[in-house]
Amino acid sequence: xxxxxxxxxxxxxxxxxxxxxxxxxxxxxxxxxxxxxxxxxxxxxxxxxxxxxxxxxxxxxxxxxxxxxxxxxxxxxxxxxxxxxxxxxxxxxxxxxxxxxxxxxxxxxxxxxxxxxxxxxxxxxxxxxxxxx
Numbered sequence: 001x002x003x004x005x006x007x008x009x010x011x012x013x014x015x016x017x018x019x020x021x022x023x024x025x026x027x028x029x030x031x032x033x034x035x036x037x038x039x040x041x042x043x044x045x046x047x048x049x050x051x052x053x054x055x056x057x058x059x060x061x062x063x064x065x066x067x068x069x070x071x072x073x074x075x076x077x078x079x080x081x082x083x084x085x086x087x088x089x090x091x092x093x094x095x096x097x098x099x100x101x102x103x104x105x106x107x108x109x110x111x112x113x114x115x116x117x118x119x120x121x122x123x124x125x126x127x128x129x130x131x132x133x
Contacts, residue, residue: 035062035116037124062118
């Protein structure tokens with residue numbers, strides 16, 4: 001009976017040591033490997049009509065998982081963003097696609113900023129401009 005207990009214990013130990021994240025250094029220090037980030041839509045300098053929705057389509061990936069992404073839309077002189085939201089993801093590959101209301105946007109140029117942060121706090125930032133007519 002003791003041999004079965006020892007074998008079972010060895011089996012559990014073997015299973016636990018094969019899980020890379022259980023024994024990995026969980027340091028949250030940046031490791032220099034920033035998330036890969038592409039803004040698929042809107043295209044840079046895209047034009048919208050007043051009241052039209054803005055399509056945001058983004059692809060991100062990272063070996064340490066993309067922890068979260070922050071999206072902001074700001075006017076040229078605005079201190080407060082017109083749109084500001086964060087998505088918590090914790091995925092290695094992210095395909096994000098949504099429509100946001102631009103009902104409060106006056107005519108002018110706006111910038112969409114996308115900030116992706118991985119599990120090790122490495123960051124990527126992309127920005128595109130959008131013109132509301």
